[in-house]
Amino acid sequence: MTALSYRLLMIHSKLDAEVDYEQKRRFPDLFRLLRLKKLRLVIKDRMAHLASVRQIGMA
Template sequence: MNALNYRLLLVHSKLDAEVRREHKRRFPNALRLLRLKKLRLAIKDRMYRLAFVHQTGAA
């Protein structure tokens, strides 16, 4: 695993923890949850693209 993949994995984990923390609040902020989930999905998509490029050798 290279440095970029590792950093993306760390950011994804932190965002996941923030989503869980927000859900546990008495009154979760829907806009904050939406923003966190969109960021988490963007990171996941980037990790997938990097893995796909690495696996296939496509540019």
């Protein structure tokens, strides 16, 4: 695992925890929740792109 993939994984994990926390609040902030989910999706896409580039490079 490269440093970049590890960092992306940690960011994704932190965003996931923040989404869970926000959803469990009594009155969740829907705009913050939407922003967190979009950021989490961006990180997930970057991780998938990084994985596909590494597979192509190793083939």
